[in-house]
Amino acid sequence: MLYINCPHCGMRSQNEFSYGGDASVKRPELNKEVSDQEWDNFVYNRKSLRGKHLELWQHISGCRQWIKVERDTATHEIFRTFKADEEVA
């Protein structure tokens, strides 16, 4: 079970969180023309990286905040965690 540092609450076990997928995906702006390809990339196409991956988790049984977690998908090592509005440098 992973041990995730919620930037709002501190270290908590994985069973308090739910997974939200790739955090690098950006939703196309509203009312903007979007090509089929762009939209498919947003809705369906994911890289499924092996290695360092920025992903979303929601602290569902805690503060209910969506957070970003930088995690290695192969080793499960967590490098850093960020608040939703924090810039990932």
Added chain:
Amino acid sequence: MTQAFRIENGGLINKDKKLSFKFNGKTYLGYEGDTLASALLANGVHLVGRSFKYHRPRGFFGAGVDEPYAVVQLYRNGETEPNIKATEQELFEGLEAKSVNCWPSVNFDIGAINNFLRIFLPAGFYYKTFMWPKSFWYRIYEPFIRKAAGLGVASTKHDKERYEHKYEYCDLLIAGSGPSGLAGAYAAAKNGAKVILAEDKPRFGGSLLTSDVTIGNQSGKDWAEGIIAELKTMPNVVVKNRSQIFGYYDHNMLVMSEKVSDHLPSTKKYHPNKRLWYIRAKEVLISSGSIERPIVFGNNDTPGVMLSSAAKEYLKVYGVLVGRKPLVFTNNDSGYETAIEFKKHGVDPVVLDSRKNPESEIIDEAKNLGINIKNSYVVVAAQGYKKVKSADIASISEDKKLLGKIENIQCDCICVSGFWTPTIHLASQSGNKTKFKEEIDAFVPGQSKQNEITLGAASGVFSLEETLKTSFTVGSELSKKITENDNKIAIPNVVEKKSSQHDKFWCVPLPKGKNYKRFLDFQNDVAVSDVEIALREGYRSIEHVKRYTTLGMATDQGKTSNLNGLQLVSEIENKVVPAVGHTTFRPPYTPVSIGAIVGREVGKHSKPTRKSPMHSWHEKNNAVFVDAGVWLRPRYYKRGNENLFEGSKREAKNVRTNVGVCDVTTLGKIDIKGPDAAELLNRVYTNAWLKLPVGKARYGVMLREDGIVMDDGTTTRISENHYHMTTTTAQAANVLSHLEYYLQLVWPELNVNVVSTTEQWAGAAIAGPKSRDLLQKLFPNSDVSNEGLPFMGYMEGDLFGVKARIYRISFSGELAYEVNVESDYGNFMWEKIIEVGEEFNIQPYGTEALSTLRIEMGHVAGSELDGRTIPFDNALEGLVSKKKDFIGKRSLQRSAFIAEDRQRIVGVVPLDKQTSIPEGSHLVKDDKAPLPNPKLGHISASCWSVEYDNPFSLAILKDGKNMIGQKLFAMSPLKNKVIPVEIVSSHYVDPKGERVRS
């Protein structure tokens, strides 16, 4: 029954307390402190089972967790449990056990015929022999294998025992209470660290219980007892025996199974049987020790052949002689320690040492005691069927290839020592990259991945002095980092005998003309010849060899067999062992009871149960409940002998003719506040929300980004910047997360807050032509006329002193209202509605009637919004705005979603107006078409229409728009039904929707 093999003095058992037990129906005596294994051996019982494949007689091979043979079926307090290791099961008064793997009995076993039909059972025998003819598998092979070669029988009764889960955090978790574990724990505890020390055996001390060493003027055993006693007094230390750490998971989470009650005749009141500990540790010290490995020789599975360390443990801990004419076969000094113990108790052992001229303190001591030692000698084969009677022995050449003349020597047990294998399972599970250590011919932990350090024998260090020094230091330093205390501890003096280099020898060659079975894996009956076959047939990867031969795949996970298997592969393949590599170690280290893993989450505790505030009223009024997610909802209120069909029909009819009331508390409710609330709704829902006036409700549909309908419900504008959203019962949690996702990540600029209020409001739907009359009586001071409270209107009211929210919304298609009060007043509201409604012939209605009412009206619910449909499919395209953008809109342009013949909701009526159509039935054009019959659609929901008094269903049908009036067949192979049907409009009742506006 006498305990003929129990020595007069010695052992750590309590000889003042005799215990009686039964094995295979026969009664024996043992002592408190015995294991089932030691007690049986004390009574001279060596035959305990049959092997898995060849059903050869099997005895005891070890004395603990590594035991591959002595797996029994245990009976305790009216319950039975399979797969119990006799070497781990502590004796208690009245214990009963039986052999497994034998049919009909351990002494006469039909499966043993396999032993003579070996030609059928070499490596891969399951794949080769039992694959064809295919039809034989279920009828003949499998039942035979199951009966003849099971590993015990699981109980079919409900398990009365309780199992608990516990979550713990600590600074240092220490796995194993041998010398390194004790030293590490003690040093860390002295620095004030929070320490958990776990020992799988009942007694603490590990190897110190059996080794002949002195630590600071005390025997090793006394020193261990002193340390444990002191640790137990410290408030920062938890010391647990009978507790096996079996899994090392991510981020230093380890799981431990504590056997709380298995050593007692029955579990004490309020005690669990087992307790599973989830422990998050800052640092982990792995002090799991090592397991002696066997030397491979002919018939090395005969009862009476066992590890030399096990023989020593039976003698020193349990006071039991495993034989009176022991033969010790060793390639290192450990065998001598066992021989010395025998000699001290008046038994004359013979030692065969594969080494030519070994010299050490231990060997000198053996010589001084006059022990018969034969150097450059090996056991070629054990003789005897159900018990060792003698051994064929021979001298061996220095290159270990040539055997001398074979002699036969009388003996009643053969104690084998092929040196030691560090127990690296936990380290390996943690992600540690293990490395091969040439000096000890075994793998040891390498670079740590997580915060773990392996100490002592588990790290391949067998010197006590070095082990203690390192472990005290590591314990001090790790704890110092955490607590910043630095209490120096004097490292005690150690007196131990120096030992000499072991012999890199592990397998005795076959003598000319002999074809003895030489076993590598004792539990799964994998012999040297099996591995040879696998390699000959082209298997190369050790993982493949393992699966083909089943080497190391039994419940003992190859604790005694893995390394010898690797040695063999490396020898045949002409590779070094590290190049062959070892198979992956996976949790659990040793079998864990399913009950312990499940814990208390069984039966009604497997998920929470949510009840509405009106639940007790429903109960008192004969509600029959149904699970709606985790909620319990009334399905119908039973009157007399009514069944579900009759009861729900009565309730639905009463709604259509009079008035009914339904508990709708379970609907998800979300409070939405903020100046941008309308903008959020406008983006989340498919229809327009910016112009909804205060005091009005609106029905909305929300999509996922892929265009699929996510949920529907009404949202009401309570005040300028305040909205009340309702969701379906099932999607309540998902919708809240969905809103939070967009507010926090996608559109953080929106000034809106959302919070779940599902549990804050109790809800009652009042539906039927007389609902307004009832409402007026409930709220005499409010104007609830069609003008005062029009369809989709909202107002607040006073319900006999309780503040209420009144929404004019309808799911039933009738004139209807929904009243909400704060949850604590839910029951009050409900009773008032029933009381005041009496004159209007009110009846409560459950979910079944609720379904009937909505199906007749063609209103969609979860069975249509099933994660596969878009708004068009549900005839909701009128709610999809063409002007504004919203979540999922772009996806609606996908070609499949705008196809001319797109699926769409329709109504379905059986031609005979009699036969109900099972939900899930497929709609097909031709009921006689060859399979697979092309499916045009499926029945999503069925009811008995109370309006027309005949069956009616909803279906999602391909090209549904153009199918009205068509005749099709509804087929349910599951229910064996073929029903001719006609497709009609999904709006079966009141298609113009006049009633809700009346």
